[in-house]
Amino acid sequence: MKHVSDYFGSLVFDDRVMKARLSSEVYQSLKKTIDEGAKLDLSVANAVATAMKDWAIANGATHYTHWFQPLTGITAEKHDSFITPAPDGRVIMEFSGSELIKGEPDASSFPSGGLRATFEARGYTAWDPTSYAFIKGKTLCIPTAFCSYAGEALDKKTPLLRSMEALNRQALRILRLFGNDHVKCVRTSVGPEQEYFLVDREMYEKRRDLIFTGRTLFGAKPPKGQELDDHYFGAIKPTVAAFMEDLNEELWKLGILAKTEHNEVAPAQHELAPIYTTTNIATDHNQLTMEIMQKVAARHGLVCLLHEKPFAGVNGSGKHNNWSISTDEGVNLLSPGETPHDNAQFLLFLCAVIKAVDDYQDLLRISVATAGNDLRLGAQEAPPAIVSIFLGDELNAVLESLENDTPYCGVKKTKMKLGVDVLPKFTKDNTDRNRTSPFAFTGNKFEFRMVGSADSIACANIMLNSAVAESLRVYADYLEQAPDFQSALQEMLKNTIKEHKRIIFNGNGYDDAWIQEATLKRGLSNYPSTPDCVPHILDRKNVELLTGQKIYTEPELRARYEIVLENYCKSIVIEANTMVDMAEKEILPAITAYAMELAKTAAAKKVLNEQITCAFECERVKTLSALTDEIALKIQELKKSLISLKSTETVCEESAFIRDQVLVKMRELRVPCDEAETITARKYWPFPTYGELLFGVK
Template sequence: MKVVDDYFGCDVFGRQAMQKYLPHSVFKIMCDVMDNGKELPNEIADVVANAMKDWAVEKGATHFTHWFQPMTGITAEKHDAFINPTGPTSVISEFRGKELIKGEPDASSFPSGGLRATFEARGYTAWDPTSFAFVKEKTLYIPTLFLSYDGSSLDKKTPLLRSIQALNKAAVRLLHVMGFSDINKINTTVGPEQEYFLVDEEMYRQRLDLIITGRTLFGSAPVKGQELDDHYFGNIDERVKAYMEEVDEELWRLGVYAKTEHKEVAPCQFELAPVFSAGNVAGDQNQLMMEVLQRVAHHHGLVCLLHEKPFDGVNGSGKHNNWSIVADTGENLLEPGDDPKDNIRSLTILAAIVKGVDEYQDLLRISVATAGNDHRLGANEAPPAIISIYLGEELNAIIRSLISGKDEHNTVNTDLQLGITALPKISRDTTDRNRTSPFAFTGNKFEFRMLGSSLNISCPNTILNTIVAEEMTQFAAELECVSQEKVQEANIELIKRTFKEHQRILYSGNGYSEEWRQEALKRGLSELKTTADALPHYTEPRYLEMFGRHKVYTANELHARQNILLMGYYQVIHIEAQTMAYMLRKQIIPAVLDYEAKLASIIQTKKEAGIKFTMENKYLTEINDALELIEQHLEELEELIQKSFTDSKEAADFAAQKLLPLMDAIRKLSDVIEARIPRDVWPMPDYNDLLFRAID
């Protein structure tokens, strides 16, 4: 029997492998590079590369690849063999430092948003030594950045690393002025909880909409949904359990801390949650997790769906991004402590986060904006499109006391003392979880619950890191103007003022309710319902200035991302529209016409026999009326599909305002027909098949 402790991380070139394969002096330099962001000296690059190659070859590797994350949101790789010729019929396995540090994949076919012309093919990958290399399927994978010829970021990883650096700089500056001189570095930790659906592979292959778009474009409600809440945390089917075991083993070999797995709320829906990792590593590992979930599913005759809303009428899938800040002293800076000074620190950081989320709520909404996620947000299963923060009863009472100066300790289970020399002792784990809140504090971390299942977590964390860095920088600048003996008093006044000025973003009630929506709009909070509504705000002057000040995005990089996302949103919906039209013309309408012909024949036979045909006539009329309307809408849809756009915002607006409403109307009519014809006539597996017959 395999023991996880014995093989965990065995396919990762981590510190243990480095220590074994590298000379001690080189290993120490590598640790300094990884821990402190030092540049890898050229003179040891060949030594590191050769050791990495030797380790990988012993693992069975024959190739290496620079593994990067272009702005498609998924990963990319180009495989090169280690071999180099030594003669007409002989080779040697080599891997040199320059191959480790830098690669040059063709960048011409990756989206750049205008950062380079299409014919300018040159792009560079640069090794990221803070994320460990690993071996998978006989290939050495080297996590890298992806840059254009002029150094512009063409990927998701580079801005994330920049944002971590910006947050580190701002946090250390703030902490030092507050008197925490023992802290010299901070990092973010992230734990993304991954939701997904599993469906039978044979049934999946009979659904063109699932194959092409990842979601069902047609499908009337099943006879049972999630009404009984009997799927959540239920017993796991043997087939699924075997799948989960293989997923766990592969992820553990790759050093991914896959920890918790269970059935989710919807039929055929599941969740896999990891232990927290450093923010950059967590991003890489979540990409690995999604890839493994999808690839391993085929070994068990299953397909893993990562679309945010594959089935209408049941919960969609999200990815809860648990985010925190940890110091090099080992302390979680969001966790309250016994020392009042520590509570000043945690409340200061909390205030910076509250202020950042309030002032940059549009950016957080943008960071999760996709065509798939638009179907999920606010649909009584995920947070609304309006950003708010949930802090819990205790922290809310403390904040009210700070703002008002009145002791509210009777309302919470804590001793509340206000003053300059002491702040309240804050108990741990005294907050409940508000599942309707987009951004909830859960004791020592924030859970950003708006991310869609398929999303690359780099962008949300890049934005979160940067806006908190901005607020910490402002706090530090204010406190640096105060004499040392008055810093604590000024700090407390800063906390009070910040919470007072930004309390509109705090909400503890039901985020799904219409009452909250009305209240939020009164408070001046923004509601960006669709991706097309949200993305144009990306390049507002104050955002360009803020990102530029912290060197996370240049203005050109941000405009590029806006164009890519807007056009990508249109393209996703355009492909869905084309798929819908194809399925109607090639599958659904022919099947329905055949059934109508059978009904008409039955009616004619009964009519000739003098037998009542009321039921058949009713069915035929209802089906035909719906089919006639579908044909009218379909002709309009096919005409709209032919339109072309050069302006990305115009294209996105067209998709949101024209294509989607028309597709929704067609689907409702199609679902009426599906509910009225025999199961064997409908030309694809229905929701009862997909959600209940195969695996659940």
């Protein structure tokens, strides 16, 4: 039996491998680059490249690739072998420092938002030494950034690293004010909980909507869904357990800290949660996790669905982004300690987050904006589209006492007693959990629950890091000039609470009264859809933040605006065309065939005995005929809206037309199709039903 500790990280060129294979001088130089951002010398790169190549070949690798994260939302890789011709006709295996540091993939075929024309093909990948190289299959994968020939960032990693540097700069300024001169760097860390669905592959292959779009575009509600709450944390089915066991082994080999696994609320829905790690590494690991989930699922006769809302009427899938800030010494700056009201440093960082989320709530919403996530937000345990912060009773009371200059009367730690002597007593946490809150404090971190299941976590963390960096910059500018640090700090925190307490909400985010209060009384933004929110990325305050913190240039920012809206439009047009195709070629013929059988049955009965009423057959044929007429009409209306869509001139106009017209026609087409499913004999229905998909895995 293999022990996890024996093979964990066995496919990663991690610190253990570097210590063993690099000279002490090269290792120390590389560590300085990783930990402190020191310039990388080419001689060091050559030594690392040779050691990396030898290690990879020893582990069966024949190729290497610069593994990067373009603006498609998935990863990209171009494989090159290590072989180099030798004079005697043989080959030798070589890999240089220059090949490690830089690659040149074609940049013209990736989304660029106008930054690159098709004929401007050259792009560059640059090694990210802060994220370990790893082996996938027979290929050494080197995590890299990706930019154009002119130097514009064409990926998600580059702005993420920029945002981490921005927060580090400003956090160190704050820590110096508190006398923490020994801290060398501040890093954000993330633990993204990944939700997903598993369905039977044979059933999946019979549904073109799942194949083309990742979600079901048709499907009547099954007799049983998640009403009984019997799937959540329930016993894991054997097929799923085998998948999870295989998945864990693959992830652990790659050094991915897969920790928790369980059934989620919806039937066929599950979750994997890792241990926290540095944000850029967590981002790399999550991209790998999604890819490996799908590969492992295929080996088990399953398909892993990562769409945010693959099934209507049951929980969608999110990616809860658990975010915190720590020093290089391992001190969590968001840990309240035993007496949070006396912990001034904690209170400053807490207030910085509150200010950041309130000032840039629109950017946080934009960071999770996709066509799929629009379907998920605001229902079945997904947070609403209105951004707010949950703090819990104790921290709320601390902030109120600070705002009002009143003594904090904290509640003593409560021992939970369950009324059974044999059960242990335990201390109650200082906060509850609020599953309807988009941004909840959960003890020593914030859980940003709005991120969609298929999303890269890079976008959310870029905006979060940048906004908090800006809050810390404002605080540092003020406090560094203050004649009396303590009184200035207290006044600054007090003002922050007064000005930004509108963003704090500890109640039910699904309550209609909250929607009214949030928008009308508190003035919070409410952007239900991607076309509603994405244009605000170009608002002056947002441009000033992201360019001022050097996260994006203005052209890079405009490119992302174009790309997000373009992806939204393309995704929904694919869905609309798929709906038309399925309705015309599968659903209408199935209903017609069943109606024909009923008509023949009624006719045969009449031949036997004219007194037989055939009431069921006649009534059912009448209903089915009416539904086919309605479906045919709705198909034509959807087609017309798709034709009209072509007359829009800008991506902003196109996305708004899709939101207001195309999606409406899609919903209207689905209604009669789903109704027809409920009254059509199963043998005629052309693809697996919700009941079969959700309960088909044993």
